[in-house]
Amino acid sequence: SPAGMVLSVLVILLLSVLYEAVKMGKAVLLRRALLALPRSLSQEALTEPQQEESSPAQGRQFQLAQPLTDGISPLFPRWFWYHVGQTLFHVVQVVLGYMVMLAVMSYNAWIFLGAIVGSTLGYFM
Secondary structure (H helix, E strand, O other): OOHHHHHHHHHHHHHHHHHHHHHHHHHHHHHHHHHHHHHHHHHHOOOEEEOOOOOOOHHHOOOEEEEEEEOOOOOOOOOHHHOOOOOOOHHHHHHHHHHHHHHHOOOOHHHHHHHHHHHHHHHHH
8 A cells, every 4th residue: 555655664664774774873882982982901990919918829910090080880981871871782784784675675666766765864864
């Protein structure tokens, strides 16, 4: 039916716009992750092992170079959480890309045009 076709084209158009938005979000997260990386190894969260009286069976003990700041655990630095966010954005981007690809592979010209227009609008925004 014509209404079903229009709805299908609009859904594909919105999926294409969302794909482009996710792609831009991933780029923003990458920039933030790069800014969150430590500038040198001297700024890492772990320092040299403590020279306390500990038995060799206990293994090496490390002390934290900096206390907790902003409620963020030193075991998972800020750049790690940006990387987790990038991974989630990547999964969403791949899923959306495959969905749009499968729709285009229906070989329907209107669906194809909806994907092209959606991608154009998404990039423009």
